[in-house]
Amino acid sequence: MPDPRDQPSALVELADDPTSRKKFLRMIGGGGGVAAMAVLLGACGGDDDKDTASTPADSGSTDTGDAKPSKDDVKGDIDILNYALTLEYLETDFYNKVVDAGLFKGKNGDLLKTFGEHEQAHVDALKATVEKLGGTPVTAPETKFDLTDAMAVAELAATVENLGAAAYLAQAPKIKNKEVLAAALSIHTVEARHAATLNTLVGKGITPDGAFAKPAEMDKVLAAVKPFIVA
Amino acid sequence: MSNTHNALAPELFSVEVHGMTRSSFILKSALTIGATAGAAAVGPFVSSAMAQSDGDIEIVNFALTLEYLETRFYKEAASLNLSKKVKDLAKEFAENEQEHVNALRGAVKQLGGKPAAKPKFEFGVTDEKSFLKLAQTLEDTGVYAYNGAGPMIKSTDILAAAGSIVQIEARHAAAIRLMRDEAPAPDAFDKTMTVDEVLAAVKPLIVS
Numbered sequence: 001m002p003d004p005r006d007q008p009s010a011l012v013e014l015a016d017d018p019t020s021r022k023k024f025l026r027m028i029g030g031g032g033g034v035a036a037m038a039v040l041l042g043a044c045g046g047d048d049d050k051d052t053a054s055t056p057a058d059s060g061s062t063d064t065g066d067a068k069p070s071k072d073d074v075k076g077d078i079d080i081l082n083y084a085l086t087l088e089y090l091e092t093d094f095y096n097k098v099v100d101a102g103l104f105k106g107k108n109g110d111l112l113k114t115f116g117e118h119e120q121a122h123v124d125a126l127k128a129t130v131e132k133l134g135g136t137p138v139t140a141p142e143t144k145f146d147l148t149d150a151m152a153v154a155e156l157a158a159t160v161e162n163l164g165a166a167a168y169l170a171q172a173p174k175i176k177n178k179e180v181l182a183a184a185l186s187i188h189t190v191e192a193r194h195a196a197t198l199n200t201l202v203g204k205g206i207t208p209d210g211a212f213a214k215p216a217e218m219d220k221v222l223a224a225v226k227p228f229i230v231a
Numbered sequence: 232m233s234n235t236h237n238a239l240a241p242e243l244f245s246v247e248v249h250g251m252t253r254s255s256f257i258l259k260s261a262l263t264i265g266a267t268a269g270a271a272a273v274g275p276f277v278s279s280a281m282a283q284s285d286g287d288i289e290i291v292n293f294a295l296t297l298e299y300l301e302t303r304f305y306k307e308a309a310s311l312n313l314s315k316k317v318k319d320l321a322k323e324f325a326e327n328e329q330e331h332v333n334a335l336r337g338a339v340k341q342l343g344g345k346p347a348a349k350p351k352f353e354f355g356v357t358d359e360k361s362f363l364k365l366a367q368t369l370e371d372t373g374v375y376a377y378n379g380a381g382p383m384i385k386s387t388d389i390l391a392a393a394g395s396i397v398q399i400e401a402r403h404a405a406a407i408r409l410m411r412d413e414a415p416a417p418d419a420f421d422k423t424m425t426v427d428e429v430l431a432a433v434k435p436l437i438v439s
Contacts, residue, residue, distance in 0.1 A: 114414070121419035165398055172394045173387040185378045186420040188394065189401035193416035196402035197409060206323075206406045211330035213398035215391070 073176035078135035080171045081180065083218060084187070085126040087164055089140040090225055091119040094160060097143075103150040108201065112157070115194050122187050129180060142230040151202070158198035162208065163216060163224055165191040170215030287389050288344035290380050293426060294393065295335040297373055299349045300433060302328040304369060313359045317410070321362075324403050331396050338389060351438040363411050370404035372424065372432055373397070379423035 095116025098104070104112055127137040147153055168188035175181040192213070196206045207213070216224075305325030308318055336346040356362045377397035384390045405415035424432070 111415070115416070118416060118419040125420070169391075169394045169398055172381070173391040178382040182378070182382045182423065183420070185381045185394070185397070186423065189374050189378060189397055189421040190416050190419060192398040192401035193405035193421075196405040197415040199402075200406060200409055206402050207327060207399050211327040211399060212334070212392075212395040213402075215395070 069176060074133055075135075077175055077177050077180050078130055078133050080175055080184075081126050081130045081133070082135065082138045084168065084171065084184070085123060085130065086138055086141065087167055087221070087225070088119050088122040088126060089138075090143055090228060091160060091164060092116060092123050093140070093143040094145055094157070094228070095119060097145055097147060098153055098157070101147045101153075103147065103153055108154075111197065115157075115161075115197075118190055118194070122190075125183065125187075129183065133177075133180075143228050144230050145228055154198060154202050158195065158202050158204060160225075161191055161195035161198050163221055165195050166214060166216035167218070167221045169213055170217050170221075284342050284344075284385070287384055287386050288339055288342045290384055291335055291339050291342065291389060292344065292347040293380065293429075294377065294396070295332065295339065295347050296350065297376055297429070297433070298328050298331040298335055299347075300352055300436060301369055301373065302332055303349075303352050304354055304365070307354055307356065308362065311356065311358070311362060313362060317359055317363065320406065320410070321366075324366075327399055327403070331399070334392065334396070338392065342386075342389075352436050353438045354436055363407060366407045367404065367411060367413065368432075370400055370407055372429060373400040374404055375422045375424035376426075376429040378421055379425055379429070 095112055099109070099113050099116060130137040145153075145156065165188060168184055168191060172181060172184055172188065175184055199206055199208065302325055305321045305328060308321030308325070313321070339346045354365060356365055374397060377393055377400060381390060381393055381397070384393060401421070408415045408417075
């Protein structure tokens with residue numbers, strides 16, 4: 001199986017090249033679909049929560065924010081990003097394996113493949129952001145999933161996505177860097193869209209928590225995904 | 232006064248969403264919305280929010296206006312000739328949006344502000360097709376609006392609550408999109424919209 005992480009990533013290229021990044025930021029202007037990615041790439045050196053809260057569209061100009069984030073704040077953000085990265089590695093691997101197993105055909109197969117591509121994009125973006133903040137991205141865990149029964153797999157997918165959405169929801173208020181926060185929010189709602197889709201597929205409620213989604217803290221999430229991690 | 236505040240105010244007033252206050256306030260012990268959204272959203276007194284609360288009040292009132300809009304829209308379903316499946320969904324979503332309205336109104340009050348008045352809306356939907364089409368636009372816009380405003384929120388309690396609401400909007404959006412045979416998650420990263428963009432998008436639906 002080809003390792004999806006070997007694919008060249010425009011995001012990583014952008015992250016590595018400040019010139020093309022600036023151009024990219026100018027290019028996207030305001031509120032475009034790729035704004036959130038630009039936000040991730042522009043994450044370094046953003047302001048603290050003191051002033052100039054930026055919208056993603058502004059991210060190009062807030063790189064030079066004068067308020068220096070504290071060391072602890074940056075470390076906290078890196079830890080959160082690496083935690084999110086671990087979950088995204090897990091999801092990416094899961095979808096890759098599901099697609100390879102050929103359990104789903106047609107529309108549902110296409111959906112799961114697309115979701116896997118989204119998770120891969122999240123992985124790429126989160127890795128680049130950890131590096132931009134001066135941290136070291138965690139390595140991908142080795143995963144194991146029981147992929148024998150299609151219905152069980154769909155239910156597992158739903159569980160994982162609902163958990164992912166809850167995990168991002170719990171972390172968002174803890175993120176110090178506004179641009180990292182913007183990016184996390186833009187990933188959070190994609191996980192939510194995945195979760196609702198899979199819930200619909202397996203006959204679960206669209207909003208199982210009711211009108212307000214419940215957050216899941218790190219210890220609970222890590223305990224829940226432990227069975228899927230080999231090492 | 233923060234840039235955020237300046238950026239928000241003119242647009243909000245331009246569609247005559249009333250009730251914003253710039254007066255100082257006392258942040259109460261725990262936010263009503265937090266109590267609804269779960270333990271994580273309930274926080275202690277947030278001293279840093281004191282100086283910057285006006286911006287949060289305006290953001291919450293902005294969100295409240297969108298939730299009024301969505302609530303009214305889904306209630307519209309009752310008077311349309313829709314399939315049972317869509318009617319049931321609209322009923323469920325209307326209840327969710329009404330809870331968001333209640334929570335956001337409570338949050339504005341807790342922040343010492345005055346909840347925005349409910350505008351009058353006109354949707355111009357006539358059948359299931361036009362209803363679902365507008366539903367998708369409204370839900371996607373809601374997601375992009377919350378995500379755009381999220382980083383400007385100063386209070387972590389309000390941010391947590393906004394997060395728990397926007398996740399529901401995203402779930403609604405995906406479900407509606409599935410019904411319309413559209414990609415439930417059209418992008419790997421959800422877009423963001425500025426207050427300006429959102430208000431321009433919903434302005435045609437606001438009668439007064």
